[in-house]
Amino acid sequence: MSENALLETHDVRVRYHDTHDALRNINLTFCPGEVTALIGPSGCGKSTFLRCLNLMNREIPHCHIDGEIDYHGQNINTKKQNLYDVRRNIGMVFQSPNPFRKSIYDNIAFAPRQHGIKDRARLDEIVEQSLRRAALWDEVKDVLNKSAYALSGGQRQRLCIARTLAMNPEVVLMDEPCSALDPISTHAIEETIGAIKAEGICVIIVTHNIEQAARISDKTAFFLLGDCIEWNTTEVIFNNPHDQRTKDYLTGRFG
Amino acid sequence: MSENALLETHDVRVRYHDTHDALRNINLTFCPGEVTALIGPSGCGKSTFLRCLNLMNREIPHCHIDGEIDYHGQNINTKKQNLYDVRRNIGMVFQSPNPFRKSIYDNIAFAPRQHGIKDRARLDEIVEQSLRRAALWDEVKDVLNKSAYALSGGQRQRLCIARTLAMNPEVVLMDEPCSALDPISTHAIEETIGAIKAEGICVIIVTHNIEQAARISDKTAFFLLGDCIEWNTTEVIFNNPHDQRTKDYLTGRFG
Amino acid sequence: MTKSNGAETMKYSQRSIRHAQRNDKIATGVLTAIVAAIFVLLISLIVYIIASGANKAFDLQFLTSKPEQFKEGGGIGPELFNSFYLLVLTLLISLPLSLGAAIFLVEYAPDNEVTHAVKTAIEVLASLPSIVVGLFGFLLFVISFGWGFSILSGALALTIFNIPLLVRVIQQALESVPQSQRDAGLALGLSRWETTVHILLPCAMPAIITGVILSAGRVFGEAAALIYTAGQSAPALDFTNFNLSSYACPWNIWRPAETLAVHIWKINSEGVVPDLAAVSNGSAAVLMICVLLFNLLARWFGRHAERKLMSE
């Protein structure tokens, strides 16, 4: 167990509909200020794993999560655990940018309001800070009251990141955040990831783009058909993978 | 104009909804027995281009195709052109395997029947040959009357290829045919492509998998934001691209 | 940016989270209660209707004999037959028409203002009160065409009532067939018509069957559109009579035909038979059982067709 581990999984296993084993024996550790990339071919369970970490899988009725997920050393995969606390501290950004049909301001202020912050000045501050952290403030500061759907795809995705940052999370999970975006937006998002990592946030990102994983991550985990085949520093994974299947995948033999 | 060109485009331009220029000035030439790969980031117009070649874009009401598409030296992008003849000669395979909800046999025999072949023996022959050419015969010869949906993803995709081959096309267009498939199925499809190429069929394939393009294609065209940036033999594109953007894309700077 | 900021947020929120979670529980409770209420209502309604007419509804004599004018013991034989016959005729007319119209709207109609207007027109047709449809049928078929109160007039009125329902169902079923199936057909050089008939319709069939049977249930129970079209009288039927111009011939489409639903309405307003309550409860129970059967049938057929399509 790593000394400064923020989030750790022990033998996590996920089944859908009792029969189907979507994930098996996943043991990974994530630390603050570190970007971990999860890679692997389609359907290997990357998203499933990501959704375990903030208990989003609980929303799927027929999904069973076994094993331990330790957050700050405490298992959160128990019935007693307050979901909402977990989710506020472990934010999530989805594949397709999905802002609410509200104004830009309200998109960000929504969750803080729901969590009891009513003071307008305080909300203004949270909105500004979050947008700055997502590197979106300069682009939208004059149109905060416009609909979020007036933004471009890349901007929407950064808005979603800002929305998550407004909760002040310690971990941010991202499920293929750039797959629907153009190169320039992708670049902007990657910069944002760099910035929040520098703030000490732990980022876990699923990506299909191997080059992106190489560019931005410190650690990389390779998944295949529900197993985590290899997990190591990105350096090692890309230059000197221990497993033949990892090598095959990275050289484009499949996927 | 190449001597044995089968299909050529001259200044093809495609607009959706009058305003949006999805493709500009595309000049490419395709020859029999040659595999051309179309690569480029998402949304750059690869699928749009492919759908021009067999006039499938005509089915989209607000899509306008300008320019010349010469098939056997004759422009097919005219109002007078009989769509149905073009499509029978220029087959198409789609991204997600989409067999009809019929038996395996009927999937393949359906189109020949509609085109006037009623003789059972003749149909049997067509079905067998098409399946053989798509390297699927041995796997399905005993279950021809089963639903096509009883097949695995890769088998379904090969069934779709066989279905196209049953029309005896001279050109086969493929839009990311392997993106939903596992490594083994991908491999099988790639073998099939090699086989039909050897028959003298002209194959044009869109792929997101750069390694796949390198493995199977003779020529490669790189698209970016509606332009064809570079078109050359695969050899040149991968080892010595002339354009910086091609190089950037191939080394994973974006996409 | 430090976590201290977050700690402050936390303080605010512990209370509001508890608050939110309590609200969540209350809301869930209220919603559950509402659904339970509706369910209880539905079940008791059905049980009540069937129970109060059960002794009649399962009596073969009642189901086959003809109604009496002044005496006890009349049945609903002709009415029951008329209901089914009208339903079948209505479906025979409305199904092809709706199928055609839906195919045109989904596959051929250009996406423009005219199509939009046509779709709106069909919605208008769907929202017309059935009594207005019935009166139109009365004016056009019964009076202008001189067909009198007849099965044909009734079936056509029901057709007007049924078409918008069916068009909507078929439209949705066709639209929900994946675009990829359409593409596959077109890319093989087939016409849109062939693709639609041979590829899309079979795929849409389970949904269409379900929709048609469910709409049949509504047609079966419709009364307002029939009072002034198919009429309020049921000549006794003779099943050995195949003279198509005779009123006793069941298949004659020129004869008046009171249906079960109209019968319930009529005897409750005009009836003089002593066992009026029993007859009307019995008829209601029979009607209810038929509608239940339609529902079960729809579900069974839908599932069966689906399974048949997915794998042989």
Added chain:
Amino acid sequence: MNDSTLVNNMPNRSATSSGTLHNRANGTRPQDSTRLTKGQIERGGKTLTGICVGIVLITLASLIVMVTAKGLSTFISDGISPIAFLTGQVWDPHTLDASGLPTVGALPMIVGSFAVTLLSCAIVIPFAVGSAIYAVEVNPRFGRRFFRPALELLVGIPSVVFGLVGLTILVPLIRNISGGTGYGILAGSLVLAVMVLPTVTSLVIDALESVPAPYRQSSAALGGTRWQTIWHIVLRSATPGILTAVVLGMARAFGEALAVQMVIGNAPAMPTSLTQPASTLTSILTMNMGNEAMNTVYNDVLWSLALILLVMSLIFILIVHFIGRKSEVKHD
């Protein structure tokens, strides 16, 4: 496998594949000369289905024209003032007024129709929205497996059966509780409420289901409770759909004839209380249409009532479209 023999054996392939497209096309279908060409099939199919649409449209058009013509003849040939017709409070066609025309003030029926419609919708909305939320958000499995089928069943119950149940249970119940006859707007509204409940509920379910799943997910991922998600995100995006559902429910309630007629009491007087007998457009229409000979002024005024029903259902559809357009504008 030998490629060349394979190719030569292939059906349809012309000997030289380098001919022009035209030649090749001809060569590939020898037996097509007797068959319809694809273009002909296509035109045939399009014409056939186009005719179906045409028939439907002609039917609708003639319905509107005929009912309108009939309904307007009261004012045009019988000389009754439309204003007096719409605002008059006395309905007694067989009594002539000062000018020798029948006393036909349709206001009591118009008010009655609106009263039962609005009241029944007021009853239905909480139940429909509440149960739809339950079936979509709280327990989708139950929603799909049991609730939807149950609603379809309820839709299928014929309106005369509802009327009969209203007559035998509801009316005596109201009479015992509130005195009076039991017949009236309250009884009518309750019967209508049960009748339109399934229609409105399934439309609300559709509206809720069409809210994209990512909205819910992102709210949940931000730590929102289910109720917060429903209240602030789901209901907000589904509002246009819910309004549409309610308006369509109102259209149905407004046009329902027999069930209402059986329980409302049919007194053509301005409704003064919920438990006093009142009347609606449809109830007066069904009751009297058979009693009056065609082309008499007494008959014409009934057609004018039908015209009001027709116009109202057009208005309801217009409202639905207005809601649709409004929400489109707001969303993009």
Added chain:
Amino acid sequence: SPSNSSGSSNGSSDSLSGSITAVGSTALQPLVEASAEQFMTENPNVQITIQGGGSGQGITQIAQGSVQIGNSDVFAETKLANPSDAENLTDNRVAVVGMAPVVNKDVPLDNISMDDLRGIFTGQITNWSQIGGPDEDIVVINRASGSGTRSTFEDAVLAGAQAPADFNPQEQDSSGTVARMVAETPGSISYLAFSYFNDNFKVLNVDGVEPTADNVTTNEWKIWSYEHMYTSNSPDDTTQAFINYMTSNEVQSSLVADNGYVPISSMKVERDAAGNVTQLS
């Protein structure tokens, strides 16, 4: 259209054939249907179809000539847009219907004066205590304004008096519903044809005269009307034979008399469309 193919006949009653359609009055429908059934057993080649739809429909369709018989509770003159059209129709009166005021069982009265009855149905009397009953509001249940029963009742009882415009009792279109409502609603009063009488409500005498068939025949009981079966002035033989059958002793003494109608043959008075009563010799 085939539904209207009229009967052809060669005169002798045992070889009658053809089909007859009768449309109209719902009140008369059961009687005609029952008689038609008997007639058809005797004449197997005759098809008779009886349709409801209301008196208005009966008169409309016979006036248009689209049916053979139009059933009506009222004189055609009062329904037709152009009353002179009635000259083209032959009025066959097949029965007489007596009507009487009926009240809920909780009303302790057995007799009511014509004046009190008029007071009630014009809204002047609103409480049973005003006419010697208990202190209970009177619930008036009227018939739909175009119905034959109502016009008969109003002709006989109101005698030209107008109900004020603000008097709007509830209305029912049908006897069945009225019977049910009177039986169930305390303090209610309405009027029904004799054929609907049953034990669930109470029938009142008027001015001491009992509502019986005998009293109707002498016009001692004043609230009554004819049931008409209108035909064209030159009906075909089958239709005429059926009309004759309806007025024959066979129907009049059994079906008519047994089911609460008054046989037309027993009438000792006659009344015309304007309401003038003449004694029959």
